[in-house]
Amino acid sequence: MSKVKEKLNKKSIVVIVVICVILLSLTIYLRYSYSVSNNFKSAIYPGVSIENIAMGGKTKEEAKNILVEKYDKPLEKGSIDIKVKEQVYSLPYADINIKYNIDEVINSAFEYGKDLNFYSQYKIIKKPKEMNYNLSLSYDKEVVQGFLENADKTLNKEIVDATIAKVGENFQVASEKVKEEIDITQAFEEITKKIENRETEVSLETTIKVTNPKIMADDLKKIDTVISSFSTKFNPNERSINIQIASKAASGVVVMPGDTYSFNELVGDTTPDKGYREAPVIVNNKLEPGYGGGVCQVSTTLHNAVVRAGIIPTERMHHSMPVSYVPKGMDAMISYNIVDYKFKNTLNFPIYIHSYVLNNELIFSIYSNSTLKNKTYDLVSDIYKEIPQNIKYIKDNKLKKGQEVVDNIGSNGYKVKVYLVTYENGESNKRLLYNDYYEPVDKIIKKNI
Known part of the structure; x- marks a missing residue:
């Protein structure tokens, strides 16, 4: 009986040792996982990109500096230039408050995975999934609309028939005045498209709609x-x-x-x-x-x-x-x-x-x-x-x-x-x-x- 008890005691000791080793190893692993996860507490996780720029390991401030340098600063000197007949009118981007939603996108990129437990965070750090966030532009469309309307006001709005007068045996024909209008809808759509294509300089020649009066000089010149x-x-x-x-x-x-x-x-x-x-x-x-x-x-x-x-x-x-x-x-x-x-x-x-x-x-x-x-x-x-x-x-x-x-x-x-x-x-x-x-x-x- 003593030999049997001795064998059982030895087996118990082995089991206890194994369990202790496992627990110790697990503790070490979890502590390591937590440590790794904790290292990204103030940083963006690996595999995360903004506009296909890798931001893994970057803080919010570091990511913002990169994006501002590449996207916001070029807008500071940007403008909308439209040519109305022979006159060019300019609207600085600053006047329409054009900007990228950099802070919003950085926050989204930063928050990715932050709501998970530390072990799940550890896994996406060690085996990252590619995540890309894109920026979008915002601007004051009413200012653009007003800019086009003001440019339109520079065109002739008075529509006047051509006139003819008999002077002696001859006729004198005075030319008509046509009404001119910028196709504001078309111009606005073109500007919007160019801005959404992220062009830092928007330049276009406006389409002028012409409304002729009823009586044109060319018609009156046929009276002979x-x-x-x-x-x-x-x-x-x-x-x-x-x-x-x-x-x-x-x-x-x-x-x-x-x-x-x-x-x-x-x-x-x-x-x-x-x-x-x-x-x-x-x-x-x-x-x-x-x-x-x-x-x-x-x-x-x-x-x-x-x-x-x-x-x-x-x-x-x-x-x-x-x-x-x-x-x-x-x-x-x-x-x-x-x-x-x-x-x-x-x-x-x-x-x-x-x-x-x-x-x-x-x-x-x-x-x-x-x-x-x-x-x-x-x-x-x-x-x-x-x-x-x-x-x-x-x-x-x-x-x-x-x-x-x-x-x-x-x-x-x-x-x-x-x-x-x-x-x-x-x-x-x-x-x-x-x-x-x-x-x-x-x-x-x-x-x-």
Whole structure:
């Protein structure tokens, strides 16, 4: 029994020794692991990179110095330069507070693995995994937007039509002004892309959007000759003053292809403050005094010039009674806000309307391109029925016995066909334009029977 006990005691001693050795070794290993882990308490773990720059073993301050030197310092002298036409405008990076998120990324890199126990930390130190962190840029986009808007303000914002004026026998054309705008959206996108590509110098030539006015000088320069003309005569009196005022208002007008001309919109109301005088006008089939009497002769003369340019009016009405200054069916009455005279320029070129008064004669000329002169036009009226007027007597006891006074001269009635005749290459073509009817107006005679 003693021998058995002795053997057991020896085995126990061996086991205890082995356990002690293991515990001692484990203690030493753990203490070593802790020591290794503790060495990186203030440093970034191995295998960690920022922008592919190895930062293992670096403190936050050391990592920051490296990144600031490589990334932040080049931005200090950086700028955005844009060329607007021939002018260059600059915006320093400092003004948009552009910077990399260096501190944020360093903190992330530094914190990697720091939340693990010391043994797990020891393992990623001894067998590191590659970890890379990237920087990102931030900047004040509103400042960039404002920079582009301010540069845009230097461009011309006033849009002005080209103008044409007849000087003697020639024309003078003043150039148009176009509206210019920076394509701010496109420029902003290009700047953003360049900044995000980490360019320390952003340079670009802006795209200018141009808005042309409706009337361009090149179009007006195509006006080079008279393509039609028409004149009417008048007697020098109050009516002639109205004709001169209205014809001046209607002169010097450009009508572009496709545009519509309105006599009433251009000439306006015939009010005394504009200088118009009282003169006979047709009211209710009777001549009565009214401001602007004679203006219908202006619209009529214009009408005849326009039609002889090959342009057919879109709005035209004849008088209720025939007028003396043009053949029947060739007149065009107007009454402000009631009856207008309108036409649309159906030619391929702009037209210029010019009128003047000379020796009691009103002349309207239509100018356009000389290529239009291969065709000429004329108006022909055909009175195919005349209807005699009736005579009516009205008793007026204020008159002397047997005395007669014409209260309204009235007029005969007429049915008139008006043809547009086109001449081209020695041939002519006649087309019915209007079939006008002037109703007969009774002659009214006051008499004391």
